[in-house]
Amino acid sequence: MKFGILVNEGPYTHQASDTAYQFVKAALAKGHEIYRVFFYHDGVNNATRLTVPPQDDRNIVKRWSELAAQHKLDLVVCIAAAQRRGLMDKSEAKRNGKDADNIAPGFRISGLGQLIEAGIQADRLVVFGA
Amino acid sequence: MLHTVNKSPFDNSTLQTCLKFARRGSAVLLIEDGVYAAARDTAVSKQVQEALKSVSIYALKPDVEARGMQNRVMDGVRLVDYGGFVDLVVEHNAVQSWL
Numbered sequence: 445m446k447f448g449i450l451v452n453e454g455p456y457t458h459q460a461s462d463t464a465y466q467f468v469k470a471a472l473a474k475g476h477e478i479y480r481v482f483f484y485h486d487g488v489n490n491a492t493r494l495t496v497p498p499q500d501d502r503n504i505v506k507r508w509s510e511l512a513a514q515h516k517l518d519l520v521v522c523i524a525a526a527q528r529r530g531l532m533d534k535s536e537a538k539r540n541g542k543d544a545d546n547i548a549p550g551f552r553i554s555g556l557g558q559l560i561e562a563g564i565q566a567d568r569l570v571v572f573g574a
Numbered sequence: 575m576l577h578t579v580n581k582s583p584f585d586n587s588t589l590q591t592c593l594k595f596a597r598r599g600s601a602v603l604l605i606e607d608g609v610y611a612a613a614r615d616t617a618v619s620k621q622v623q624e625a626l627k628s629v630s631i632y633a634l635k636p637d638v639e640a641r642g643m644q645n646r647v648m649d650g651v652r653l654v655d656y657g658g659f660v661d662l663v664v665e666h667n668a669v670q671s672w673l
Contacts, residue, residue, distance in 0.1 A: 459606045470656035568663050571671040
C-alpha cells in the first residue's frame with residue numbers, strides 16, 4: 445500500500461517527528477511504499493542540516509536523510525513555511541539574496557501542491573504533529 | 575475509520591472530541607501523551623470504558639512503556655507496536671489525526 449505522510453511539528457518539540465519516523469520505518473519494513481513525506485508548518489525544521497544535538501541523543505535530521513538515501517524517499521519541505529523559518533536550498537538562498545543555505549541531504553523544497561498530490565496518489569495520508 | 579489521539583486527556587480535549595465523533599465499529603489509537611487515556615482509575619477511565627462498548631481502542635506500546643504505564647493499562651485497550659500501527663492504517667479506509 446502507498447502511504448503519504450504529513451509532519452507538522454518541528455524536531456525535539458514533542459514527539460511527532462519521532463512517531464512519523466518510526467511509522468515510516470515500520471511501513472517500509474512491512475513492504476509498503478512511502479509515496480512522499482511532506483513537512484509543513486514547524487515541521488520544516490526537520491530539514492535543517494545545521495542541527496547539532498548532543499551525542500547521546502537521536503539525530504532527527506540525519507536520521508531522515510539516511511532513511512531517504514536508503515529507501516529513495518521523497519522528503520518535501522513546504523516552500524512558504526520554509527521561507528518564514530529561514531530554511532533554504534542553494535537556489536532559494538540565491539534568489540532571496542542570502543549568504544548561505546541549510547537544507548539537509550535528501551530533502552527538497554517545493555509547494556503545497558505536492559501535499560495535495562500525495563493525498564491523491566497515496567492510499568492513506570497519515571498526519572503527525574503539533 | 576481509524577482515529578489517532580496524541581494529547582493527554584488531562585490537558586487537552588481532543589480525546590473527548592474524538593470519542594464524540596467516532597462511529598460504532600471504528601478504531602481509536604492512542605499515541606504519544608494520548609496513551610495516558612488508557613490508564614485505569616483516572617478521571618477519564620469511565621468515559622474510555624464506555625467508549626469501548628462501541629469502538630476498538632488501541633494504545634501504542636512503546637509510548638505506554640516510555641511512560642512507565644505498562645501495568646496500568648485498563649482491560650479492553652489493546653497494545654500495538656509501530657508495525658501494528660501500520661496494520662491499523664491499512665485496515666481502515668481513512669485516518670483522522672486529532673491534534
